[in-house]
Amino acid sequence: MKAIIPVAGIGSRLRPHTHTQPKSLIPVAGKPILAHIIDHLQGWGIDEFIFIIGYMGDKIENYIHDNYPGIKVHYVVQSDGRGTAHAIWLAKDLIDENEPLLIVFGDTIFKANKEAFLNSESTCLGVKKVDDPSKFGVAELNQDGSVFRLVEKPMIPKSNLALIGVYKIVNTALLKAGLDQVVQGEESPNGELHLTDVLMHMIDEGERIITCDVETWFDCGRKDILLETNAILLKKGEFTAPADDQLVNSILVPPVYLGKGAIVENSIVGPNVSIGDNTRITSSILRNTIIGADSDLRHASLKDSIIGNHASLEGSTLSLNLGDSTEIKMG
Numbered sequence: 001m002k003a004i005i006p007v008a009g010i011g012s013r014l015r016p017h018t019h020t021q022p023k024s025l026i027p028v029a030g031k032p033i034l035a036h037i038i039d040h041l042q043g044w045g046i047d048e049f050i051f052i053i054g055y056m057g058d059k060i061e062n063y064i065h066d067n068y069p070g071i072k073v074h075y076v077v078q079s080d081g082r083g084t085a086h087a088i089w090l091a092k093d094l095i096d097e098n099e100p101l102l103i104v105f106g107d108t109i110f111k112a113n114k115e116a117f118l119n120s121e122s123t124c125l126g127v128k129k130v131d132d133p134s135k136f137g138v139a140e141l142n143q144d145g146s147v148f149r150l151v152e153k154p155m156i157p158k159s160n161l162a163l164i165g166v167y168k169i170v171n172t173a174l175l176k177a178g179l180d181q182v183v184q185g186e187e188s189p190n191g192e193l194h195l196t197d198v199l200m201h202m203i204d205e206g207e208r209i210i211t212c213d214v215e216t217w218f219d220c221g222r223k224d225i226l227l228e229t230n231a232i233l234l235k236k237g238e239f240t241a242p243a244d245d246q247l248v249n250s251i252l253v254p255p256v257y258l259g260k261g262a263i264v265e266n267s268i269v270g271p272n273v274s275i276g277d278n279t280r281i282t283s284s285i286l287r288n289t290i291i292g293a294d295s296d297l298r299h300a301s302l303k304d305s306i307i308g309n310h311a312s313l314e315g316s317t318l319s320l321n322l323g324d325s326t327e328i329k330m331g
Helices: 033-043 057-067 084-090 114-118 172-184 195-204 223-236
Strands: 002-006 048-053 072-077 101-104 108-112 123-129 137-141 147-152 161-169 209-219 256-258 263-265 273-275 280-282 285-291 296-298 301-307 312-314
Touching: 002 033, 002 084, 033 057, 033 101, 033 108, 048 057, 048 084, 057 072, 072 084, 084 172, 084 195, 108 114, 108 161, 114 123, 114 161, 114 209, 123 195, 147 195, 147 209, 161 195, 161 209, 172 195, 195 209, 209 223, 223 273, 223 285, 223 301
Parallel strands: 002 048, 002 101, 048 072, 123 209, 256 273, 263 280, 273 285, 280 296, 285 301, 296 312
Antiparallel strands: 101 161, 108 209, 123 161, 137 147, 137 161
């Protein structure tokens, strides 16, 4: 089975980090979002991938080449942001009508039941109940559990089953027909063509589509969700203990990920901190923070923060002479 992963989006909600790198390469718990997805799918036995690239796609190609030399990979370029349906349509010549297909959005870190997806004889959509369905595509179900309607970001949701961005397509011939109809049909009001419209075409043509609940799901499109994802994955992960020369007069409060060549001196780091390769932390206090590779932080006190690659931050060091009964609050 092939997997299509669209990673052409510009990631506007994660600026300024996405000014210099694709959203899918932002690190979470020690590796990029995209690596979490690929590693999970390889655990499912997927070894052929189609990446829909666009914005800084060369960086994605370089990352795949350097870190996954053994996989079979194809690249398709989406030069304009016309939505997920258009992205999949561009890759339709690589879709085999005689085998099922997996589609996973490139900002979706998830854990799901492998057998439920791979053994399903019907097209299966990954879903999870959410508090605010208006932010997502949602699935409305018949009494037998099959899908009768899909709505993209409904103003008045009639279901709280959010589509998480993971789809197993069984009838790939009908998928390709639906892609042609949506892409070559009338333009949507905002110019964006949604995969939900293609799936609705399949339902209208009589295709039975069901849902599969996922165990965990992180839509890594915002800073707060990214930090929450980092904390949860760090708690679940197993990381190699830092080398003796990586810690100098410092304390790590688990969970903490310390990349190769990273050095922490005279600092307190953790909990929920990821530090990239070759980054140096000096005389700092960090918690609930992601720091990229090759950065340098000195005299920093940070929480709930994301620092990119090759960044430099120097905070302030104070010398105080306080008398009795003094109270000072520094923000």
